[in-house]
Amino acid sequence: MNRISTNMPNDDMVYHLQKRERALYRVQNRMSSQTRIQDLRDDPVGAAHAVRYDSFLTRLTRYGENIAYVQDYYNVVEGHLKEGVEIVQRIRELTVQAAHGTYTPEDLKAMGKEVDELLEQxxxxxxxxxxxxxxxxxxxxxxGEPFRVVRGNVPGADDLLITGVEYIGDITEKQTEIAEGAFITTGFSGNFVFGAQQQQVYATIDALDYRVGEAGYFSIDGVRIDVTEGDTLYSIVQKINDSAAPVRARIDPVNHSLILETTVPHQLWMEDGEGSVLQDLGIIAPPDVHRPPGNIAASAVHGGGSLFDVVMRVRDAMMVGDQEALGGRGLGMIDEALSALVGKMGEIGARGTRLRFAYAHNQEEIPDVTELYAKRVDLDVSEAIIELKRLEYTHKAALSTAARILPPTLLDFLR
Structure with a gap:
């Protein structure tokens, strides 16, 4: 038996009208936001790609900012080092003049005063x-200041002058990411930058019968070197030479002691980690005495110095009128210091070249990724307008049809 009345036609009409209204709402939202994907269900695959592209674009933008920052940072550092090179060149000129043998002690002392002012700078x-x-x-x-100045009396000088420049920074170099997984140094260790000569450390302790008591490690210039129980002096030398530390180790054939020599001009940064191998071998002092790089054992003999050490020796020779020292070792030390400082500038210049190429690549990559992102999320406006007009037309037609064909109810006849 058929029912006389039912709401089914009304419910069906309302359902389809609401469905069409939701479609209109989605198209309107897409046009207002100019994006094709409003919800993940609109295009799950496209949304996944879009999220990855957007994340990569954010990183690329950050890399570009990092590169620009490092370039500015390098320009500042290079400017200071360029000034340093000019100062050392002036000191060299004064050293050459002082070594001629045609100047009086008073003239040499005057040159020494100028060198001292240049040292201050x-x-x-x-x-x-x-x-x-x-x-x-x-x-x-x-x-804090990376270099601490020590002043004292200098033969021939009337006032207290600089007698020592101690490095109190560290050797940790900050790294800045300039591309995916690519880093560049944005910090410089003063013991490397202002190293003028190869440093040598000669221990005086006979270590021929030395054995490591228990496993541990020590570090040289930040490079960790592990030792095991029973390691001898020969195995320690081998491990140092096999490491990435810029130093060469050997054994004194007479004293049977350890000798360390840097492979690039800088002051050695040596520390015992677990154990006391370097202290036992007579290379460094106990940790409560001095901190690196000034912790070389008092019994050890060491040579080579920083740029400041070289300049102080030249100045001191001028103050006492030692022309022979100036013309021999003095001029040679200045040349070594100048060469080392110019080499540091060359390293910064090479890194600057790398940064220019990295920045160019970064700026080329951003538009490419942006285009890929746009293909996934950007709205085709013409298609959206056509879809909107179609939905509007069909929605109006549905409303008009509903108004005509929905069956009348009892209420329509109540007067």
Whole structure:
């Protein structure tokens, strides 16, 4: 038996009208946001790609900002080192003049005073700050001055002069990411930058019968070197030479002691980690005495120095009128220091070249990824307008049809 009345036609009509209204709502939202994907269910695969592209674009933008920052940072560092090179060149000119043998002791003393003023400026460069107020040459320690000045009496001088420049920064170099998985150094260790000569450390302890008591490690210039129980002096030398540390180790054939020599001009940074191997071998002092790089054992003999050590020796020779020292070892040390400083500038220049290519690649990659992202999420406006007009037309037609064909009810006849 058929029912006399039912709401089924009304319910069906309302359902389809609401469905069409939701479609209109989605198209209107797409046009207002200019994006094709409003919800993940609109295009799950496209949404997944879009999220990855958007994340990559964010990283590329950050890499570009990092590169620009490092370029500015390098320009500041290079400017200070360029000034340092000019100062050392002036010191070399004075050294050549003083070594001629045609100047009086008073003239040499006057030259020594000028060299001392230039030394003061070199220390100021070494303690220079960047645009953000942080020290440039202290490694990761950027809040305090990386070099500490010691003053004392110098033969021939009337006032207290610089007698020592101690590095109190560290050797941790900050790394900045400039591309996916690619990093570049944005911090410089002063013991490397202002190293003038190869440093040698000669222990005086006979270690022919030395054995490591228990497993541990020590570090040289930040490179960890592990030792095991029973290691001899020969195995320790082998491990040092096999490591990435810029130093060569050998054994004194007479004293049977350890000798370390840097492979690039800098002051050695040596520390015992677990154990006391370097201290036992007479290379470094106990940790409570001095901190690196000034922790070489008192019994050890060491040579080679920083740029400041070289300049101080030249100045001291001028103060006492030692022309022979100036013309021999003095001029040679200045040449070594100048060559080392120019080499540091060359390294920064090479990194600057890398940054220029990295920035160019970054700027080329951003539009490419942006285009891929746009293909996934951007709305085709013409298609959206056509779809909107179609839905509007069909919606109006449905409303008009509903108004005509929905059956009348009892209420229509109640007067």
């Amino acid at each position: 070199l220390v100021q460069i070494a303690n220079a700050r960047g645009p953000e107020g942080r020290f440039l040459f202290g490694g990761a320690r950027t809040r």
